[in-house]
Amino acid sequence: MNQTRTGALAVRMKRVISGPAEAVYAAFLDPDLLMRWYAPAGSRLAEVEVDPRVGGRHHTVVIDQDGGRHENHCEILELIPAEKIVMTWIYRGPQPLADPSEQLLTVEFRALGDRSTELTLLHERLDTVADRDGVRAGWSSLLDRLEEVIADA
Template identity: 35%
Template sequence: MANSKNSVRLHRVLRAPAERVYKAFLDPDALCRWLPPYGYLGKIDRIDPKVGGGYHMSFTNFSTGHSHSFQSNFLELVPSERIRIADKFDDPGFASGMTKTITLREVSCGTEIEVLHDGLPSAIPAEMCYLGWQESLLQLACLVEPEIPGGQ
């Protein structure tokens, strides 16, 4: 649910260990699979998964081919507990100092995840960001929840 016009907060419980959820935020192939909302393809052209590092990613609308890119920088990485990321769109029309804080907590059935996305540019309605995050978190669940027998 939106906190204000430029901030959204989401909460979910995933049937997966925190270590696996955390890994999905740092692995480029995983990010491309779960982060883009429905109808978008993700591509990462560079990544450095450490504090002070980051990644450059583009989302491309599969139907129209239109894409937008952004730089994400890791501000804080506490394995299996917390991730803070600063995002900046390449398009100066979307200028904003966005931050995402992802908090993970082990619970009896898996991992509780809380996402706080602050500093949305005025060009992006909070409800659209919230909708995109809902889709992304469903895709994240599809990636991290399966227990594949034999590790194959």
């Protein structure tokens, strides 16, 4: 049974990405685009399933360089096209937790003219400093890759 986390720690990140808000937003929901950026360097996205509607599933499986399996099981809670995505976040890694808990991810997109987007990411309900630091490092690597994908589009 999954429990909602009550952890008080969070990661908040802001990035300006060269690309329109519609493209940056789509990169979080389009499986073909996710395959191009949604795995840290040295890893690969092995599976992706997205049902882009409120109540829909957003599921990914990343295989790390050692063959470890990292799964994110998410439910989409809110979608405002080119503006906002909110979803639950349940992570299962190579050593699964006995009772994985639910975190919360909010990504907001603000158009800065026609050619760039301010992305604000908030990943909440983290229990430990190690959780927070790992989440920050993971998102930092992913957002670097997202910038490359959007720039190449």
